[in-house]
Amino acid sequence: MAALAPHAGHAQIIGITGSPGVGKSTSTNALVAELRKRDKRVGVLAVDPSSPFSGGALLGDRVRMQDHALDPEVYIRSMASRGHLGGLSWTTPQALRVLDAAGCDVILIETVGVGQSEVEIAGLADTTMVLLAPGMGDGIQAAKAGILEIGDLYVVNKADRDGADQVRRDLRSMLTLGERPEGAWRPPIVKTVASKAEGLDEVVEEIEKHRAWLESSGQLAVRRTRRARDEIEAIAVTALRARWGDVHGRSELDDLAAAVATGESDPYRAADKLLDSFTE
C-alpha cells in the first residue's frame, strides 16, 4: 500500500447504485463500452453487501459483464462485503487504490441499493450515479428518500418504457425542493436504454462535467481527504482491536466483558479501563 500510494489519485471513482431491477449491471456494461470507445482504461468493482456469510459474489453480474472479459484495458472484480461493521469500508478502499495505481482512468463501483450500502458507496466515490427505472412499484415514491441526498447524477434507465418521463418529472421536482447554495452542483437527470446502449454518451459527458466541477470547486480534494480520514480510522481501529484481543495472555477485554455481562460493571466504565490499560 505504501508503494502504491504515490501512483494513486488519477482515477475518477464512480459509484453506481439503485434498487434491484433498474438495470445496474446492464448499465455498467454499457458504460464500460462507452468509456472504451473513448479509450479509457476501466476498472469495475461489483460489491454485494447482502452476503455477509457466504463470501459469495455477484455471479449473474459477472456473466453479464462478459462482453469485456477479454479486453486487457478492463479489469472486473466481484467482492462480497464481509463482517458486521459495514463491510465496504475495510477492503473496498484497498481494491480501489490498486486499480487506481494500475492506471485505470475510471473505476466503476457498483452495488445494490439496500440498507446502508448506497450511503457507503457515496462515501467512497468521487461521483455517485443513482439509477432509476419506470414501473418499479410506486416509482420515485418507493425509492428511499436517501437517494436524493447522495446522487451527483441521476439516470432514468429503461427510458423506452411508459412512465419514464413521469419518473424524470417527479425526480426533478423532488430535487429542486431543497435549496442549493450558489456554485453548488445541480445533479443532472439523463435518460438511457442501457440494453440498447442508448444515452450512455450523455452519461459520460455528465460524468466528465462533474469531474471538472469537482476540481474547480475544490470538492475533489475535500472528498478524497474525507475518504482518507475514514480509511485511516478504520485501519487504526482494526489494529487496536487486534491489540485488545491479546493483552496479558488472557484478553483483558474478555475479563471486562464478563464483568459487564454479570452486572458487576457497566460498558462505559469497562471501555474507560480498556483505554487506560492501552495508554499506560
Add this chain to the structure above:
Amino acid sequence: MAALAPHAGHAQIIGITGSPGVGKSTSTNALVAELRKRDKRVGVLAVDPSSPFSGGALLGDRVRMQDHALDPEVYIRSMASRGHLGGLSWTTPQALRVLDAAGCDVILIETVGVGQSEVEIAGLADTTMVLLAPGMGDGIQAAKAGILEIGDLYVVNKADRDGADQVRRDLRSMLTLGERPEGAWRPPIVKTVASKAEGLDEVVEEIEKHRAWLESSGQLAVRRTRRARDEIEAIAVTALRARWGDVHGRSELDDLAAAVATGESDPYRAADKLLDSFTE
C-alpha cells in the same frame, strides 16, 4: 448506565427478523398479546435499518401496535438506525439495557431482514426468531442462506395459506443438512396465523424452552459476554474517535488524511502515526 447495570440481566431478548411481507409486525403484536396473557412485562424495539438519513421510524408498525399502546406493562419504541458503521450496534444495546433494568421480562427486537441487520440482531438477542411465509417468491430458496445460521426458532406464518407445509418441509430438510454436535440446540419450526392469533402459545413455549437450554448449557453467559465485549469495543472506539478529532487544536487526523489524499503517505503509515501520537 452505571446505575442501571446491576438491575439488568433479567430480561430474555428475542430478535425477530424476516423478509418484508412475512408478517413481522402482526406477529410481534400477537406475541405481545400472548406474553401479556402470561402476565409478562414486555418491551418492543422496532429497528429500521433502511433509514440512515431521515431518522424516521416505522410508522406503519407503530400504528399496527396500537392494541397495546395503553397497556402500562408494554413499552414500544421505534428506532431508526443511524450512521455508516452499522447503526444497530451503538444505540440499540443502550435501549435494551434500559428496558431490561426497567423490569421487562421479555424484550422483542424486530427488524426487517435486509442486508446485515438480521445478523446484527442475532448478535444482540438471546433468542433469534426467523419468520417465513408461503408464497414469498421462491419460498425458502429465495430466503438468504444466512437465516439458516442465525435462527434459534423458525416460524412459518400465514400457515392457513397454500404452501405452508412445503415451506416447513423445505426448511426442515435444509436445517438438518448441517450436522449439529451432541447437546446442541435444534431449532424448532412452528406454524402460526398471527392475524388470527393462532400458534402463538406454541411460539412462547419454544421461547421458554430455548431460555431454559441457554441457561443449562451455559450459552446464555457466553452470548451475553460476547455482546458485552462488542458493546465495550464500540464505546471505546467511539471515545477514541472523539479524541482523534481534536488533538493539538487542528486535528492530527485531518493532517494525516490530507497527506494520504495527496499520495505523500499511505493509510497504513498514517494509522500507525495516529496510534503512536495517542499512546505517547
